Amino acid sequence: MKKFYTSLLLLAIALMTLASCGGKTEIRDDVAVTALAEEVEKHIAGKSNLSPADDDYLMFGMDADLDKLGDYIVKTPESNSSIDEYGIFKAENEEQLEYIKKLIDDYIAYRIEVWDPRYLEQEKPKVEGAKSKVVGNYVVYVMLSASERDAALDAFEKLLTK
Numbered sequence: 001m002k003k004f005y006t007s008l009l010l011l012a013i014a015l016m017t018l019a020s021c022g023g024k025t026e027i028r029d030d031v032a033v034t035a036l037a038e039e040v041e042k043h044i045a046g047k048s049n050l051s052p053a054d055d056d057y058l059m060f061g062m063d064a065d066l067d068k069l070g071d072y073i074v075k076t077p078e079s080n081s082s083i084d085e086y087g088i089f090k091a092e093n094e095e096q097l098e099y100i101k102k103l104i105d106d107y108i109a110y111r112i113e114v115w116d117p118r119y120l121e122q123e124k125p126k127v128e129g130a131k132s133k134v135v136g137n138y139v140v141y142v143m144l145s146a147s148e149r150d151a152a153l154d155a156f157e158k159l160l161t162k
Contacts, residue, residue, distance in 0.1 A: 026162040027136035033073045033088045036138070039159050041075075043151035044144060046084050050075040053087075062107045068099045070137075083123045085143040086152065097137055104132045104141045111143070135160045 041047040053074040058064040062074075074087035087104070091097035108130045115127050125146070132141040133153050140156045142149045 028160050028162060029137055031138075031159055033071050033090050033138075036088045036140070036156055036159060037073045037075070037086075039155045040086055040088065040140070040142070040152045043148050043155055044084060044086070045148065046077075046082050049077050049079055049082060050084060050086075051078045062103060064103055065099075068096055070096050070100070080120070083120065083126055083143055084148075087141050088156070089139045091137045091139070097134070097139065100139045101132070101134055104139060108132065108141060108143075133157065 041050070044050070053061075053076045055066060057076065058066060058069070058074060070090050070092045072087065072089040074085075076085050077083060089100045089104075091100055111127050111130065115124060117124065126143045126149075129146055129149060130141065130143040131149060131153065132139060133156065135157050138156075138160055140153065142152050144152060
């Protein structure tokens with residue numbers, strides 16, 4: 001039994017050593033939010049139903065201060081057949097990044113809180129499964145099916161890492 005645990009420990013050490021030898025991941029800061037949006041949309045089946053949100057949606061629907069958002073694109077559904085939605089933001093500094101992250105977290109929590117279960121019940125998992133991700137100075141949030149969500153977040157991260 002000692003040999004088994006010793007072998008297991010040595011294997012774990014070897015794996016950690018190999019993992020630490022990998023190159024350091026660099027985060028890009030030169031990708032336009034429109035390029036990120038194009039990449040994310042490759043993984044959204046209903047992308048033809050999405051259109052850019054106007055400033056009123058951000059100010060009143062998300063309670064956003066537009067002056068604190070940096071560069072961004074938010075797309076929401078054109079029709080009531082789905083609630084697919086995503087947003088990508090590029091912060092100009094750490095303070096702005098913190099503001100955007102909190103804004104998105106609050107927005108997702110709000111959408112979950114006010115969800116009307118009588119409305120498009122099949123769409124509820126998208127709201128409950130909504131996620132955000134921060135990579136460098138960029139923040140993304142998605143309200144999509146689980147498979148689209150995961151693929152979109154992976155594509156977002158891959159485009160920003162070297």
